[in-house]
Amino acid sequence: MSLLKFDRSVPTPALFASFLALDQAILDALPIGVYACDVEGRIVRVNQRAVELWGRAPKLRDPEQKFCGSFRVESLDGDFIPPGETPMALAVLTGKSFEGVEAVVHNPDGKRWVARVNVAPLRDDDGAVVGGINCFQDVTHEHQMRVALERQQRTFDLAMIASNMGTWRYTLADNICIYDHNAQRLYGLTEARFLHDKDGVEAKFHPADMDLMWARVARALDPQGDGRYEVEYRVRQRDGSWRWLSAWGLVEFEGEGAGRKPVAIAGASRDLSELKQSEELQRLLTNELNHRVKNTLATVQSIVNQTLRGAVEVDAARKTVNARLLALAGAHDLLTARAWAGADIADLVARTIAPFPAGQMVLDGPSLVVLPTQALALSLALHELATNAAKYGALSRPEGRVEICWSVQEGEVDLSWRESGGPPVAPPSRRGFGSRLIEHASRDIAGRFRLDFDPAGVRCWISAALAPSEEGLRASA
16 A cells, blocks of 8 residues: 655755645646545645545635545544644644544545545744644545455354364474464364474374374375375363364465475364264163163063963964063153153053053052163063963952052062952962063062052062162263
8 A cells, every 4th residue: 555655854844835835737646545634624725536535625724624625534443533623623723643543434425435544744943833744545445345344254153163174284394383273263272373293183183083183194295196184083171071073274385296295284173072962862761772672682582481381272362462562662652752761650650550440450559760661560460460460369349449558668669469359269280371570570670579469359569679860860871
């Protein structure tokens, strides 16, 4: 940018007089606007370019038009600047110089443009201010480009923040990597400059990832390659934790052919921590699902084998298998609804006995959560007890009753099954699959079990440790 310069070696009164004595043709030939004010702020000289920029010609030495020939001047933020507060006025009134100050100028015809001004006060031999000279030019296009670039940069920065990304540039000559503000946060840095030497790398990057990182760097720097760099690694944060990042970039080369050599890598990094955590959770869930599927299939196999063993009628055996599998499926539905964090025992009991006469059964107990393994075992045990009661016990007669009660005592859930009003009960001559299944269920819930064939009705007690909280259930699961 070419601006009028002032020779500070020339006495200012002489400089002022020289400027006033300049031929108008010389002033008008200047590509920038130039004007001078006396100590009272009156415009005493102006060139043609200033008149063109202002859109009007000021009256020289007019006491009503001081310091500025513009119709109206505003700051870049749109605030009005009175003539007595313009840079020219401040230069004349305070003796200060101003360089590169920008303001918005309004012309009489409504045109608005951005001016950049350089103002110098003029003093006499005693140092007193005798006037000022202002050089200015239209920088509207430059200002608009700068504003557009700033807006684009803000958009880019917001996009980087929103996508957990940051940019960097690594120069091979000095082994320095410069990180932008977002990248500094991702890499746990306190400044932009990072020395990529052996100590710096070992302190920042995970030991298990460094071989892969250097291998990808070497491949990207190969003059015969495409210069693309991409890797995933862990970087140490300021609190000692590790953050997963994905880094990718492109190598800058100099020269061609055999003389082609890499000079820098410019790229970006993105936070992969949430993705890696999701992948790890997915892996754990897959393993847990496989484990549960195997256990469920083993339970189904046991139910089918034990039911069919010694079965005389195929239809009866099929109905028994179906009923037991439905009880198992019902427990699975309750667990799925809670993401396998457990099941409410009240819902579990109600769902298990739903196929049986509701008017003959009394339920009493609080709402509480049991572990997944406990839920599956209890559903099978309650189904067997209800099925046996429907065939031989209290539910085989209209007047029969079954009471299912549960309570919590000292961190354990105690469930009792009590039948009454049914046929007299006699101990079985042999242990059937139902009895063995109930006993096996007690082992699955890591609790205690007792089955009593009281003549007045079957009694059963099951106790198991209660999970302390939802968090405890998830941890146990």
